[in-house]
Amino acid sequence: MARNGGRTDPSSESPASSSASPRAKPLRAPSNARGRQVIRQLSILRLLEASRRGLTIAELHQAITDGDTDNCSPRTIYRDIEQLQQAGFQLDELEPTRWSLYRKGTSLQTWPIKPSEVLTLLLSEDLLSPTTTGTIGVALRDLRLRLMAELNPNSRAMVDELRAAHRATLSAPLHSGDHDAVFTAIEDAFGKEHCLLLCYSTPGKGLSERVVEPHLFWVHQGRPYLVAYCRSAQTFRKFAVQRVLSAEVLDEAFDRRVGFDPVDFIERGFGMLHGDVHTIRVEFSAEVAHLARERRWHCTQQVTPAENGSVVLSITAAGLPEIAAWVASFGGKARALDPPALVHAVRKLHARGLEAHPVLRDE
Numbered sequence: 440m441a442r443n444g445g446r447t448d449p450s451s452e453s454p455a456s457s458s459a460s461p462r463a464k465p466l467r468a469p470s471n472a473r474g475r476q477v478i479r480q481l482s483i484l485r486l487l488e489a490s491r492r493g494l495t496i497a498e499l500h501q502a503i504t505d506g507d508t509d510n511c512s513p514r515t516i517y518r519d520i521e522q523l524q525q526a527g528f529q530l531d532e533l534e535p536t537r538w539s540l541y542r543k544g545t546s547l548q549t550w551p552i553k554p555s556e557v558l559t560l561l562l563s564e565d566l567l568s569p570t571t572t573g574t575i576g577v578a579l580r581d582l583r584l585r586l587m588a589e590l591n592p593n594s595r596a597m598v599d600e601l602r603a604a605h606r607a608t609l610s611a612p613l614h615s616g617d618h619d620a621v622f623t624a625i626e627d628a629f630g631k632e633h634c635l636l637l638c639y640s641t642p643g644k645g646l647s648e649r650v651v652e653p654h655l656f657w658v659h660q661g662r663p664y665l666v667a668y669c670r671s672a673q674t675f676r677k678f679a680v681q682r683v684l685s686a687e688v689l690d691e692a693f694d695r696r697v698g699f700d701p702v703d704f705i706e707r708g709f710g711m712l713h714g715d716v717h718t719i720r721v722e723f724s725a726e727v728a729h730l731a732r733e734r735r736w737h738c739t740q741q742v743t744p745a746e747n748g749s750v751v752l753s754i755t756a757a758g759l760p761e762i763a764a765w766v767a768s769f770g771g772k773a774r775a776l777d778p779p780a781l782v783h784a785v786r787k788l789h790a791r792g793l794e795a796h797p798v799l800r801d802e
Contacts, residue, residue, distance in 0.1 A: 477597055479503055479511065480519045484528065484540070484555040493539030526594035557586055624686035625665055628653050633692055635667070638685040639678060646684070651676070652693040655701045659710065666704065668696055675699065677713075706738045709758040709765070716757045720776040723750050727772045736765075751776065763788055 486494060486502055494502075500513045520538055524530050533539050560583065587595065628635045637649045651667035654675070658664070663680040675696075707716060723731045725748030732742055737754040745751050756762070763784035766775050771789075775781045 476519070479515075480523055480597070481555060483516070483519055483523065487530070487538065487540045488553050488555060490539070493533050493537045496536045496538070499538070522593070525591075526597050527591045528594075560586065618680070618683075621680060621683050621686045624688050625653060625656065625680075628686075628688050629656070631688065631692070632695065634670075634689045636687040636689055637678060637683055640682045640684055642682075649676075649678075650689070651678070652696070654695060654699050655704065657701075657705065666701070668693075668699075675704070707757055708761075709737060709754070709756040710761045714757045714759065716755060717759065717778050717781070719754045719756060719762060719778070719781060721752045721766055722774045722776055723752060723769075724772045724774075725749050727769060759784055767792070 482503055483499060486499060496513050496516050499516050500511070503516065504511060520530055528540070530538050530540060587598070590598065624635060627633075635651050635653055637651055638646060639649055640646055650670040651665075652670075653665055653667045655666035656663065657666055657677070665678045665680060665683070666675060667678065668674070669676040704713075707713060709719075722745060728748060728750045731750050731752045736752075737756050739753075739755045741753045743751045743753065759781055763775070763781055766773050766781070766785050767788040775785045
């Protein structure tokens with residue numbers, strides 16, 4: 440990408456040439472239309488990156504609309520190309536109506552990063568929010584800032600439009616302790632394969648010091664966790680980073696535990712809780728059966744049709760307390776079938792809910 444953009448004069452054969460001046464400002468449109476336009480322009484970039492010979496307006500139009508000509512017209516594609524040029528992308532017309540990102544005598548294979556990848560990386564700030572501190576987080580932030588500085592105002596506006604349509608929300612707040620130092624210590628311990636001394640706050644139990652061997656940094660539902668072998672417990676434990684008040688890298692190396700498989704560790708549990716593995720069966724009533732078909736809660740998930748439009752979801756996982764809370768969250772529209780311990784746990788949760796919500800006088 441260049442700061443000042445490429446040639447903006449459309450071909451004399453372009454249908455857009457009669458209504459668009461070479462230096463025309465990007466067209467203003469309602470926000471929803473502008474969002475579709477920016478997504479379409481990103482698609483044009485990716486199509487041109489994948490084509491060594493370039494693509495004609497007709498080919499771009501066919502690929503973008505996939506036969507749905509009501510989506511946009513060839514004239515729209517011309518305008519998109521013009522606005523991409525104004526945003527600083529080096530689109531060249533190799534021959535009348537054939538456009539390319541490959542200049543004559545050059546190849547995208549020599550580029551360290553493709554234009555569409557620049558835009559995609561600049562969209563990642565919210566998705567990477569749990570890792571915005573520490574060495575890796577600072578490096579990613581600095582890279583985004585440097586790339587943003589290389590863009591001209593039009594391409595920065597394009598990034599802002601794309602970010603408006605791609606958000607990640609509700610990551611956990613890091614509110615206790617010096618978490619910049621905590622993240623840096625965790626990264627340093629991983630790099631050296633040295634033990635960490637953690638000062639850890641467990642809800643209801645107070646503070647404790649743990650010597651741990653870090654094996655995995657895990658971000659689950661926007662929350663960062665350290666998975667480490669705890670010397671005190673003599674087993675693997677998960678430590679919520681927001682509860683780590685301090686972390687010190689010790690001058691003590693360790694050998695990674697051969698039997699620890701990070702993929703198996705993550706997939707064995709239902710969410711963050713682990714324990715004994717069970718075969719779980721939950722019946723979803725017809726009213727919420729679509730949720731079981733549309734969502735994926737676990738890698739072992741299987742959905743089987745049942746009577747009256749209901750479905751039975753089966754998984755093999757650990758973490759019965761978390762699974763029980765999940766089943767109870769459907770307010771009786773999901774029913775635990777197996778194992779009996781899960782049925783009992785769900786009943787207790789519903790009973791406690793009834794105790795906490797007595798009947799109101801006006802009911």
